[in-house]
Amino acid sequence: MSGFADIIKMINRANDVAIYCHTNPDGDALGSMLALAFALEKKGKKVKAYCDTSISKRNAKFLGSERISAPDSVAHELGISVDSSDLDRLGNCVKSFLSCKSQIAIDHHKSFKRFTEICYVDKDACACAQIIFSLLKEMKLIDKTVAQLLFGGIVTDSGCFAYPSVTPKTHEIAAELMELGFDAADVIYDTFRSTSKARFDLKRRVLQNAKFFSEDKIAVIVFTAEDFKATGTSAVDTEGIINELIDVETVKVAYALSQVGDKNYKLSVRSKNPVDASEIAGLFGGGGHMNAAGCRVNGYLEDILERIVKIANDRI
Ligand SMILES: [Mn+2]
Numbered sequence: 001m002s003g004f005a006d007i008i009k010m011i012n013r014a015n016d017v018a019i020y021c022h023t024n025p026d027g028d029a030l031g032s033m034l035a036l037a038f039a040l041e042k043k044g045k046k047v048k049a050y051c052d053t054s055i056s057k058r059n060a061k062f063l064g065s066e067r068i069s070a071p072d073s074v075a076h077e078l079g080i081s082v083d084s085s086d087l088d089r090l091g092n093c094v095k096s097f098l099s100c101k102s103q104i105a106i107d108h109h110k111s112f113k114r115f116t117e118i119c120y121v122d123k124d125a126c127a128c129a130q131i132i133f134s135l136l137k138e139m140k141l142i143d144k145t146v147a148q149l150l151f152g153g154i155v156t157d158s159g160c161f162a163y164p165s166v167t168p169k170t171h172e173i174a175a176e177l178m179e180l181g182f183d184a185a186d187v188i189y190d191t192f193r194s195t196s197k198a199r200f201d202l203k204r205r206v207l208q209n210a211k212f213f214s215e216d217k218i219a220v221i222v223f224t225a226e227d228f229k230a231t232g233t234s235a236v237d238t239e240g241i242i243n244e245l246i247d248v249e250t251v252k253v254a255y256a257l258s259q260v261g262d263k264n265y266k267l268s269v270r271s272k273n274p275v276d277a278s279e280i281a282g283l284f285g286g287g288g289h290m291n292a293a294g295c296r297v298n299g300y301l302e303d304i305l306e307r308i309v310k311i312a313n314d315r316i
Helices: 004-013 027-042 087-099 128-138 144-157 168-178 184-193 197-208 225-231 277-282 301-313
Strands: 016-021 046-050 078-082 102-107 118-121 211-213 218-223 253-261 264-271 292-298
Touching (some): 004 078, 004 102, 016 027, 027 078, 027 144, 078 087, 102 128, 128 144, 128 168, 144 168, 197 218, 197 225, 218 301, 253 301, 264 277
Parallel strands (some): 016 046, 016 078, 102 118, 218 253
Antiparallel strands (some): 211 218
């Protein structure tokens, strides 16, 4: 692992920087990426922001989200990956990232697998935006726009300051950012609370069919292709709905299966301590954090359900 000094040196040397985040970006990925983009532009760099997924309506509230695009075929001078725990998470951006003359990875996932020589990983940071804050503070590049983006990133990854990953440092950073004068309540509404009517319909439909197991300690919801079609939504709209399950008092492990293709699902895992969500996701080649993680699972829905319920049962 490298310190900020190495990273700042590399940034200072490059004129043409491409910033990358993971596929299906969440608020932390977008806030981190766009804050860094605006800041480096202020420093006179030519900056691109790349992601392989189109931005959801909700995430379009992040300032500058319209500038995010799929990568072009240009080999950039410096590639910076934010909030991505491994190379595969960059999805269709992998080739572009690897084609950059030099690379940096900045991340906070417990399951981080090193994929660049120069990387900065702080597994105690509740959001990648928290690390970007420290980096940009050292570079003296935090203005109101950057602050608002970083705040949005922290809000989404911390469950609005509610998850166990939140530390006094998180609040200190949030307070420092708020001093720059954006409307924090507006950012929280836009990035955390607000929902489209279509997403509300999806939520209502899927929660109605939530299944509970083992004396209500395990809960599962499934987003099928049919649910998406009926409500005019897509996988990006599932973000956060799983929290309704883990908020049930008795629930220790919550799962959300989201259909990607025929016999192909994205599995999100939420847990309460001491159950380790990233360990469960790791069984399927995925990863994440202690209380929130994800992976891909293949198979018939009934078989997957049986398997994941058993896995949870062995751990509660
Ligand atoms: Mn994150």
